[in-house]
Amino acid sequence: MTVTIVGSQLGDEGKGRVVDLYGAAADVVARYQGGDNAGHTVVEGGNEYKLSLVPSGVVRGKIGVLGNGCVVNPETLFDEIDTLRERGLEPDVRLARRAHVILPYHRVLDGIEEDVKSDSDRKVGTTGRGIGPTYEDKAGRRGIRVGDLLDAELLHEKLEYVVPQKRALAEKVFGVETGEAFDVDAVHEQYQRYGERMKEENMTVEAGDFLASRLDDGDEIIFEGAQGTLIDIDHGNYPYVTSSNPTAGGAATGTGLSPGIVGDGDVIGIVKAYLTRVGSGPLPTELGGVVGDTPDYDEQGAGENEDLAEYIREEGGEYGTVTGRPRRVAWLDMPMLRHAARASGFTGLAVNHIDVLAGLDEVKVGYSYDVDGEEIFTVPATTERWGRCEPNFRSFDGWPEVDWSEVADEGYDAIPENARTYLEYISDELDAPVYAVGVGPSREDTVILNRPFE
Numbered sequence: 001m002t003v004t005i006v007g008s009q010l011g012d013e014g015k016g017r018v019v020d021l022y023g024a025a026a027d028v029v030a031r032y033q034g035g036d037n038a039g040h041t042v043v044e045g046g047n048e049y050k051l052s053l054v055p056s057g058v059v060r061g062k063i064g065v066l067g068n069g070c071v072v073n074p075e076t077l078f079d080e081i082d083t084l085r086e087r088g089l090e091p092d093v094r095l096a097r098r099a100h101v102i103l104p105y106h107r108v109l110d111g112i113e114e115d116v117k118s119d120s121d122r123k124v125g126t127t128g129r130g131i132g133p134t135y136e137d138k139a140g141r142r143g144i145r146v147g148d149l150l151d152a153e154l155l156h157e158k159l160e161y162v163v164p165q166k167r168a169l170a171e172k173v174f175g176v177e178t179g180e181a182f183d184v185d186a187v188h189e190q191y192q193r194y195g196e197r198m199k200e201e202n203m204t205v206e207a208g209d210f211l212a213s214r215l216d217d218g219d220e221i222i223f224e225g226a227q228g229t230l231i232d233i234d235h236g237n238y239p240y241v242t243s244s245n246p247t248a249g250g251a252a253t254g255t256g257l258s259p260g261i262v263g264d265g266d267v268i269g270i271v272k273a274y275l276t277r278v279g280s281g282p283l284p285t286e287l288g289g290v291v292g293d294t295p296d297y298d299e300q301g302a303g304e305n306e307d308l309a310e311y312i313r314e315e316g317g318e319y320g321t322v323t324g325r326p327r328r329v330a331w332l333d334m335p336m337l338r339h340a341a342r343a344s345g346f347t348g349l350a351v352n353h354i355d356v357l358a359g360l361d362e363v364k365v366g367y368s369y370d371v372d373g374e375e376i377f378t379v380p381a382t383t384e385r386w387g388r389c390e391p392n393f394r395s396f397d398g399w400p401e402v403d404w405s406e407v408a409d410e411g412y413d414a415i416p417e418n419a420r421t422y423l424e425y426i427s428d429e430l431d432a433p434v435y436a437v438g439v440g441p442s443r444e445d446t447v448i449l450n451r452p453f454e
């Protein structure tokens with residue numbers, strides 16, 4: 001069977017923990033979208049591994065697949081594989097021949113476009129990894145795929161067509177001088193070597209066939225979604241989105257297996273017990289504000305619930321892993337979660353960070369929005385309308401600080417009663433049972449109610 005892991009909010013929900021938790025009983029962990037814009041830390045046997053492209057299950061000896069819906073930067077891929085090897089592991093990573101390749105000019109163009117937008121509110125705040133420009137070329141039918149790297153002559157031909165276009169775009173439209181990243185022979189030299197290595201290591205597969213035959217043989221497969229529903233290119237807060245589909249439909253189109261197979265398995269929505277957002281854009285249930293990110297907010301500390309936001313930010317360690325930037329903090333947003341549950345069809349939920357809210361007198365949930373004179377229950381399609389939404393709150397009694405490791409050992413009934421009431425409210429609203437509850441930072445700090453593969 002399959003288990004699909006989907007972020008239900010804006011990323012940073014703690015998907016890695018759940019992939020890790022259920023991945024222990026899986027044979028294959030497959031990514032279906034995104035590239036090295038995702039970042040996760042895996043701790044195994046006291047060692048810490050930082051990965052952004054290779055599926056995390058590889059650290060635990062599982063087969064990792066990068067499906068056709070992914071965009072692959074071979075430099076990152078081989079860096080990660082080499083680092084794992086240097087540390088004594090034998091990573092088994094398979095690449096879809098249909099997956100698109102991130103080329104040096106994609107990264108440069110990603111940076112150029114963000115620079116151009118930097119003085120306006122059109123800046124997306126991308127990770128700068130060339131993700132958007134690579135998916136643009138995929139849709140524009142001029143992309144280079146993993147399969148093309150395996151044929152040096154074909155690769156040269158394709159680069160001869162596309163590279164001059166990219167050079168003209170950079171130089172003539174954006175007025176930026178170009179270098180080796182836009183030179184056909186230099187790019188060809190580097191990328192045909194990556195292709196050679198992929199061949200030597202026998203890494204490439206027809207991913208759909210590969211995964212289907214593993215399923216036929218009785219293997220358990222995890223589809224590991226990166227990012228989250230509200231940054232999905234179709235279902236997210238466009239244009240402040242990534243360029244792929246983290247929602248469950250992406251698991252079918254991005255692997256070559258049918259929607260029926262994905263739907264026959266579990267689809268687990270990962271929910272943070274509150275909400276955070278990095279960068280700008282609407283956040284109707286926001287507690288405080290972050291200057292530079294919260295729209296129309298120019299004085300740090302001026303927000304109505306600033307102390308509370310600060311408390312949750314500190315308790316939850318809500319600072320960007322790479323930049324150290326404070327994340328914006330908000331109460332749980334049910335319209336957002338209803339939208340996510342509908343788009344992906346959650347059969348189960350994993351709710352993380354319930355311990356972070358411990359010790360508060362009350363915990364609130366935005367259960368609907370008022371906008372333009374009506375009450376609505378899901379997220380509006382446009383950023384502008386979403387920005388005008390005022391939340392209606394429901395209040396829950398808080399729960400005390402307890403020994404959460406003990407709770408993890410003892411199970412669901414050891415979770416403080418008011419926290420269980422909160423969890424059950426979320427579950428009822430989304431019509432999906434709670435499969436797991438995160439009660440602390442490490443994988444062990446998890447109350448597990450359902451193990452889909454067992």
Ligand code: IMP
Nearest residue numbers: 011037038125126127128131132241242
């Ligand atoms: P891109 O994916 O680099 O194009 O970035 C597009 C948007 O998605 C930006 O707002 C990024 O901050 C966001 N984003 C991309 N990857 C992640 C992630 O793994 N977690 C949270 N946000 C992400």
